[in-house]
Amino acid sequence: MISRHALALALLAGAVATPLAAQTVAPPAAVVIDGAPAIPQELVAATAPYLQARHANFLGWNTVDRSMLIKTRFGGSDQVHVVAQPNGDRRQISFENEPILAAALSPKGDTLVVQKDKGGDEFYQLYALEAGRPRLITDGKSRNWFGAWSRDGKLVGYASSRRNGADMDLYVVDPKDPKTDRLVAQVSGGGWNVADFSADGSKALVLNRMSINDAVVYELDLATGKMKALTDPKAKASYVDPKYGPDGSVWLTSNKGSDFLRLGKLDAKGAFVPVSKESRWDVNDFAIAPDGGFVVYAINEAGVSRVRVMDVATGAARPVTGLPAGVIPYSIGSAIEIAPWGQIGLSLSSAKVPGDAFSIDPKTLAVTQWTHSETGGLDPALNVEPKLVEVASFDGEKVSGFLYQPDPAKFPGKRPLIVDIHGGPEGQTRPDFLGGNNYLLNELGIALFFPNVRGSSGYGARFVNLDNGPFKREDSVKDIGAFLDTLEKDPALDASRFAVNGVSYGGYMCYASATHYSPRLKGANCYVAISNFVTFLENTQSYRRDLRRVEYGDERDPKQREQLMKISPLTSVDKITIPLLVATGGTDPRVPASEADQMIKAVRAKGGEAWHVLAKNDGHVFRKKENEDYYFWTSIMFWRKTLLGQ
Numbered sequence: 001m002i003s004r005h006a007l008a009l010a011l012l013a014g015a016v017a018t019p020l021a022a023q024t025v026a027p028p029a030a031v032v033i034d035g036a037p038a039i040p041q042e043l044v045a046a047t048a049p050y051l052q053a054r055h056a057n058f059l060g061w062n063t064v065d066r067s068m069l070i071k072t073r074f075g076g077s078d079q080v081h082v083v084a085q086p087n088g089d090r091r092q093i094s095f096e097n098e099p100i101l102a103a104a105l106s107p108k109g110d111t112l113v114v115q116k117d118k119g120g121d122e123f124y125q126l127y128a129l130e131a132g133r134p135r136l137i138t139d140g141k142s143r144n145w146f147g148a149w150s151r152d153g154k155l156v157g158y159a160s161s162r163r164n165g166a167d168m169d170l171y172v173v174d175p176k177d178p179k180t181d182r183l184v185a186q187v188s189g190g191g192w193n194v195a196d197f198s199a200d201g202s203k204a205l206v207l208n209r210m211s212i213n214d215a216v217v218y219e220l221d222l223a224t225g226k227m228k229a230l231t232d233p234k235a236k237a238s239y240v241d242p243k244y245g246p247d248g249s250v251w252l253t254s255n256k257g258s259d260f261l262r263l264g265k266l267d268a269k270g271a272f273v274p275v276s277k278e279s280r281w282d283v284n285d286f287a288i289a290p291d292g293g294f295v296v297y298a299i300n301e302a303g304v305s306r307v308r309v310m311d312v313a314t315g316a317a318r319p320v321t322g323l324p325a326g327v328i329p330y331s332i333g334s335a336i337e338i339a340p341w342g343q344i345g346l347s348l349s350s351a352k353v354p355g356d357a358f359s360i361d362p363k364t365l366a367v368t369q370w371t372h373s374e375t376g377g378l379d380p381a382l383n384v385e386p387k388l389v390e391v392a393s394f395d396g397e398k399v400s401g402f403l404y405q406p407d408p409a410k411f412p413g414k415r416p417l418i419v420d421i422h423g424g425p426e427g428q429t430r431p432d433f434l435g436g437n438n439y440l441l442n443e444l445g446i447a448l449f450f451p452n453v454r455g456s457s458g459y460g461a462r463f464v465n466l467d468n469g470p471f472k473r474e475d476s477v478k479d480i481g482a483f484l485d486t487l488e489k490d491p492a493l494d495a496s497r498f499a500v501n502g503v504s505y506g507g508y509m510c511y512a513s514a515t516h517y518s519p520r521l522k523g524a525n526c527y528v529a530i531s532n533f534v535t536f537l538e539n540t541q542s543y544r545r546d547l548r549r550v551e552y553g554d555e556r557d558p559k560q561r562e563q564l565m566k567i568s569p570l571t572s573v574d575k576i577t578i579p580l581l582v583a584t585g586g587t588d589p590r591v592p593a594s595e596a597d598q599m600i601k602a603v604r605a606k607g608g609e610a611w612h613v614l615a616k617n618d619g620h621v622f623r624k625k626e627n628e629d630y631y632f633w634t635s636i637m638f639w640r641k642t643l644l645g646q
Contacts, residue, residue, distance in 0.1 A: 025633075028626040030618070034600075036581070036611035039633045047636065050439040051629055052376030055355025056081075056090070057329055058347035059102075061339040064109035068345060068370055070357050071100060076625045080114065080129070083357065086370045095132050099623045102146055102332035103129070106153035111175050113137070113156055115146050115332065120619020121587040122541070126158060128175040137178050143168075143543055146332055147194030150201045157184075157194025157204055166542040168192045170206060172222065185225055190543040191215075196243045205230075205242045205250065211550040212426045213461050215239040217252065217266070230270050231256075237272075238461065241285075241334070246292035253283045259460035263297050276310070277317065282458055285328055287336040287344070294362055296336055296344050298328050300458050302388065303402070303430035305348065307336075309362055320360055322367030326350025327430045338362075349433045351385045384441050386431050389449070393482040395475070397466065401451035401483060402431055404441055405492060411445030416497035416522075416643040417487060419449050419480065419513070423504030425467060425551065428458040436632050444636075446643060447493060453479040453509070470533070470553035470563035477512045484520055495520075497643050501635075503527040503621060504591060511569035511576075511599065518577040523642030525581040525635055528591050528620050531599035532571070533564040541589040573602040579609040581638040583631050586616035611638060 024038035059069040059080065068083045072090060077099035081090040094100055094114060101124065102115040112129040123143045127134035138144040142162035147170075149156055156175055159168035168190050173181040184204075185192075191209035195217075198204070206218040206227060214236045218227040230250060231239055240261060242252040253261040256272040263276035263283045276283055278299050285305075286297035294312060298305045305328040310317040326348045328335050336346045342362050349355035357370040386402035393399050406415055418440070422429045429450035440446040452459070453476040455467030467476045480500070488495035499522050502510030507529020514524040530536045537548060537555045553560040565571055580603055584596040596612065603610045613634050615627040622628040640646040 025630075027630050028615075028624075030586075030616045031627055031630050032612075032614040032616065033634070034612040034614070035609070036613065036634050037637055039630065039637065043633055043636060046443065047436065047439050047633065049376035049378050050436045050443075051632065052374065053354045053378075053433070053435050054373040054375075055329075055349060055433070056083075056347060056357045056371035056373050057331065057355065058335070058337070058345050058357045059331075060105050060333075060337050061343070061345055062105055062109045063107060063340055066339070066341065068357055068359075069103060069105055069112075070347070070371065071103065072371075072373065073625065077623060080112070083370050086359070086368050087372070088370070090371065093132060094129055094134070096134065104146060104149060104156075104333055106149055106175075107151060108153040111153065113146065113149075113175050115144070117619070119587045119617045120585050120623060122589045122619055126156070126175075137173060137175050137181070138162075143541075145193055148196050148204075148333070150197040151199055152201055155197070155201065157197065159193040161190070161543045166190060166545075168543060170194055170204075170220065172204075184222055185220055185227060190545075190547055194220075195241065198244055198248070199246070205244065207239065207242055211547065212457060212464055213238045213255065214550075217242045217250070230266055231272070232270065239272075243288060245288050246290065251286070251288055251295070253286065255461045259462055263295070275315065276308075277315075281306075282460075285335040285346075287334055287338045289338050289342065289362070290340050296338065296360070296362070298336065298346075300428075300430075302400075303327070303428065303452075303458065307346070307360070309344070309360070309365060318365060320365050320367065322360075322365065323348055323358060324350045324353045325431075326353055327432045329355065351383050351431055351433065352380045354380060354433045354435070378438075380433075382442075383434070383438055386450075389483075389486065391482050391486045393454070393475075394478045397454060397479075399451065399453055399479045399482065401449055402429060403487075404434070404448040404450075406441050406445040406447060408492065414494035415445050415447045415492060416499070417447040417449060417493050418525075418639070418643070419451060419483065419487075419498065419500045421451060421453070421480070421500065421502035421506035421509040421513075422456070423502070423506045424457070425455045425476070425505040426457045426464055427505075428452055428456045430458075439636070440639065444639070444644065446639060449483065449487060451480065451483050468551060470560050470567060473552065474512070474567050477509060477516055480509065480513050481517060484517060488520075497522055499523045499525070499639070499643055501525040501527070502529065505530065507591070508533075508569065512567075514578055514580065515569050515572040515575040518575060521578050523579045523581070523638060524576075525583075525638055526599075527583045527631075528585055528588055529582070529595065529599075530568075530591055531595045532568040534561060534568065535598070536591060536595055537564075539592045539594060544590065570599055570602060573599070573608075574606055576603060576606075576608055579611070579638070579642055581611045581613070581635060583613045583622075583634075584615070585619040585622065586614055587618065588620045590620040 023041035057071040080094040126137040147157040170185040195205040209215040217230045237256040250266040261282040262274040264274040281299045307320040308317040344360040390400040500513045507526040510526035
């Protein structure tokens with residue numbers, strides 16, 4: 001494989017006689033290509049700027065020097081960096097080949113705990129990062145998930161599957177001495193974790209999350225191991241991110257008594273008392289000032305994060321208007337953190353912001369941008385912003401999505417379209433930075449539509465439950481049909497050149513769209529996708545199987561099993577008449593590689609076309625940049641052939 005730098009030098013020197021378009025790029029060592037064409041060097045060169053965008057995810061404040069901890073990529077994977085001041089250098093402090101999923105600095109700023117896995121297997125371990133090197137804290141074998149630091153910085157609470165591989169029991173450990181590791185609560189289920197510690201360190205808030213709309217909050221006595229339910233275990237409601245306030249009260253978000261998540265507190269009897277006044281949109285993130293004087297929270301307004309600072313004494317909330325209209329990314333722990341000196345920290349991305357860290361002054365609400373992530377030399381201000389498309393589905397239910405359209409001056413006439421479906425299924429497409437997908441818009445003139453079908457989060461508990469179970473599952477696929485009906489009438493779009501893309505559960509939707517709507521599509525690019533619900537549920541990792549049964553159905557029940565088989569794309573593979581591109585992570589614990597293998601085999605047995613990209617050293621979505629890039633290039637080749645006729 002010729003590097004881009006070496007190739008450029010050779011071309012300048014006249015040493016390379018072979019035209020650039022005729023040269024190809026070998027796949028990374030761990031990537032296996034089956035049925036897909038070689039990648040031309042000219043495509044690598046053309047897409048290079050679009051694949052160099054970085055992001056900066058806020059991870060927290062250092063109370064010692066008031067610096068900011070962020071996660072960004074300068075090599076092949078996300079690593080931890082320190083930013084000393086606004087616009088300061090991003091100083092890298094972790095140097096792993098594997099991406100760092102999460103990092104949390106102790107309240108005293110003297111110990112940094114990071115969470116990472118191996119090859120995308122999601123058997124995460126916790127490490128103390130010391131002088132750039134990780135020291136293992138957990139057992140090195142089971143799945144572990146960071147929970148919270150104690151207020152004095154002496155303990156970390158976390159969940160681990162080490163007992164039987166399925167139940168996430170609760171542990172505490174002093175990261176400075178792994179021998180202090182001890183089990184504090186043995187539980188049943190895969191959705192447990194420590195959420196916060198009391199001020200004196202004697203108790204902890206524990207959350208058992210059984211589904212997106214069913215969770216229970218407990219208080220755990222760390223000395224005795226006894227847990228007391230703070231919310232009614234029999235009353236199904238969502239509770240998210242419980243935290244102790246400075247006065248010992250319990251703050252959290254919940255949809256108790258509402259269709260949406262509101263910010264509030266638990267009273268002495270465990271009743272949820274809402275504090276935020278917004279009634280339509282979910283409150284997704286919040287933080288409490290160390291002195292309890294104010295709370296900052298973000299609402300998910302049609303996908304856009306809107307930040308509010310609320311005075312606790314009066315309940316008055318002021319909007320923060322200086323942030324871009326974008327999205328606060330998901331974070332393990334708090335996506336928003338208030339420093340002891342009052343500054344609010346968070347990160348945010350949008351169509352024109354690749355992802356950067358910001359601070360907010362709680363008094364003036366002035367916004368300061370700490371990082372300015374690179375976009376490969378491209379001007380992000382030129383990126384296309386989406387428009388919201390709302391349609392009535394087959395049963396009158398309103399569903400919506402975001403449509404990005406190429407510049408009509410550069411690309412006149414009707415344009416091809418890719419319908420790109422999110423995973424979850426409780427996920428939500430939000431107007432985020434598109435990264436490499438901007439190449440499709442800006443250089444190939446392909447329009448992109450990101451639907452939020454029924455079952456998506458962000459639109460209330462009623463909406464997110466509309467697809468639950470095997471007998472409602474295909475209603476979400478019918479939503480795609482309703483979107484196609486509307487988009488085919490758009491005069492700027494070419495209805496004869498539509499395609500579908502999807503990841504994880506969206507990959508199932510990708511396969512399902514190919515079985516239901518092949519005559520209306522030109523191709524389907526299905527990424528770490530479910531092809532058969534029964535085999536998926538039987539083979540997914542045990543710690544998440546019960547959580548998925550709540551959503552999809554229980555394959556052990558004969559009637560549900562029969563329906564799950566009926567709606568599985570593999571059952572209707574003969575209806576797929578369009579080419580497929582299938583991407584698979586070899587270590588994927590969620591959707592095993594066997595889901596792709598059986599679909600490819602069945603499609604080819606029927607005489608169909610299926611390209612396959614397998615990354616043997618990656619899991620559920622590719623996190624190693626070399627794998628991610630090669631899959632992106634293969635996708636471009638696929639769209640060139642199926643949508644552009646090249």
